[in-house]
Amino acid sequence: MIMSIFADALRFKQQEIHETAKEHGWWDEPRSFGDCIALMHSELSECLEGYRKGNPIDEHCGMFSSCEIELADCIIRILDLAGMYGYNIGEALEAKTRYNKSRPYRHGGKKL
Numbered sequence: 131m132i133m134s135i136f137a138d139a140l141r142f143k144q145q146e147i148h149e150t151a152k153e154h155g156w157w158d159e160p161r162s163f164g165d166c167i168a169l170m171h172s173e174l175s176e177c178l179e180g181y182r183k184g185n186p187i188d189e190h191c192g193m194f195s196s197c198e199i200e201l202a203d204c205i206i207r208i209l210d211l212a213g214m215y216g217y218n219i220g221e222a223l224e225a226k227t228r229y230n231k232s233r234p235y236r237h238g239g240k241k242l
Contacts, residue, residue, distance in 0.1 A: 137220030140209075144220070147206055148213025157214065166211045173204035 151157060180186065180196025188199040212219045 134220075134224060137218075137224055140220035140223070141218070144209040144213045147209045151210045151213075156210075161214075163211075166207065166214075170204050170207045170211075173200050173207055176200045177204070 177197050177200035180200055183196070185195045185197050188194050188196050191199050194202075209219065211217075
């Protein structure tokens with residue numbers, strides 16, 4: 131499989147994020163996979179809370195809205211976990227995107 135510039139850049143960012151988390155003590159004690167998923171959920175809940183409050187400017191990164199920062203936090207949590215387990219998220223994302231393009235309109239018969 132040919133690595134794209136995007137997948138390569140995401141792999142680099144994944145490594146950077148995971149190394150930063152380790153350097154700041156977030157992996158000193160083992161974390162369960164489930165705890166990591168729960169932390170991703172919490173970032174999405176914070177995004178929803180920010181949205182419900184009118185999506186104000188984030189208090190730590192003032193050039194971005196609350197929703198932008200909380201979604202970024204969720205991506206950071208995802209990439210950190212992927213870094214811990216050595217998952218290839220960049221190429222997986224590209225493969226899934228290609229697959230989704232091939233699917234029929236509103237596939238699966240699910241309701242919104």
